[in-house]
Amino acid sequence: MNSVPSGQLALRLAAFAFAIVFFQIGVVSEVPVFGVNADLTSLLVAFIGLLCGSTIGAGAGFAVGLIVDLALLQTLGLTSLVFTLIGYWCGRLRDRSQIGQHDPHAALTPLLVGAGASAVALVGYSLMEFMLGVDAPVSFELLRVIVLGVLVNAIVALPMWALTRRVLEGALPEDPRRRRRRAYTTGGLSPLTKA
């Protein structure tokens, strides 16, 4: 596993992250769906982790969180902390898939990972805010926002996954499809040859 992103990947990641953050701030944050806003940044971090692994996922999470905190004048480090954990967790899923436990490219995986990442982001962010003493009551409204937020992000997860894969395709450290293609062409690991 390559834990250091190549120059091309780093460039794409940075450009894509900036674009998504600005799109989030400029458009998505101003278009409520069912009374809540989708959060593309948490999905972005989750899918980077899922595609690039835990190390790059954690690093991207930290960086995206920092950009979000800087751009929105939020408490520095708050989003970074939550996104770092999300990127790492999703990267671990991908890392484990390499040893045959899960397949991150299964149809439902992005949906479930997106929903899970959103839930972790929303709950984690709320917990952090409470720990920092933000005077907000734990109410049914908060629960509603979290549940609806997870649902809306789950809906957005699939197109966001497709977009992330499209942008990063070709620069991924170890693209499983490319690895499989390479293995088949060299004649080593094809299941057909085994048979």
Add this chain to the structure above:
Amino acid sequence: MHDKTVRRRRALLGLLVVLSLLLLTAYFGEAPNGRLHAVQRDFLTVVSPIQDGANKALKPVRDLFGWFGEALHAKSQRDELLKQDNKLRRELVADQSEKRSYHQLLGLSHLDQLGVGNYRPVTATVVVKDPNIWYATVTIDKGESAGVRINDPVINGEGLVGKVAQVAPDGALVDLITDSSMGVSARIGTGTATGLVQPKVGDPNDLLLEYLPATTQANAGEYVVTSGTVTPAYPSLFPPGLVIGQVTSVNEESAYKSVNVHPIANLHDLDIVQVLTAAAGSASAKDSRLLAELPPGQSGPPAGEQLASAQVGG
């Protein structure tokens, strides 16, 4: 090799988490003009033109999404407003209905004070109105069981409405005064000359008071009231003094005078009426007998009046 990778990965995670916590602590602890806040402001200064440009560039996209959202919101708002509108309309209709019933009952109460109570009035509700705009009958919810009989006069708070035409145990059909079969002996105001009120041909909403002596004084706006019994031999079905309508115009015709009368009761808006079950001469059998005894082809004002008296007691 694997352990080394794991250690490196965990170390990086730990480093980033610690860095985040340090940032968090430092930011949270420092004053608003501190170094981290300044970095944040500087970052905003740098990216704000980009943000601004992106904002403008993405405005159509935002508007498009916003339009969908607002359309959905407007739809739900419209549904909510329609519900409120329906509710308010129902309340308004109920209020208006109650108000109308109240006024009608109040009018009937005033009539009672004028002596109508002596005729054993039975209060009834109009349950069916002929849907035809030319309708001249209504059905009420009181019938034989309440003492209602054929030819009983029917009034409301405004004045004379009609008479009972058919009776069932718990309902009755009422011919309105604008029905072609009606004829009521009437006089103008306090005058003594009597005539016959009948529906005006060609205008089912107006009446004509005919066969008045040519010397009768009639002015527009005067009230036309029932004359009651004129000849004891032919008692009237209708008690005297019930308002029928107002004179609208006077017609000079040969030896007799006739006047146009507009019914005082709003016959298209009847809800509550009273049937005078003890009206004089409501013994219809007697009237039928008298009617049968009349010679055929009898005409002229006195005979017409007698015929009307015999037929409807007017």
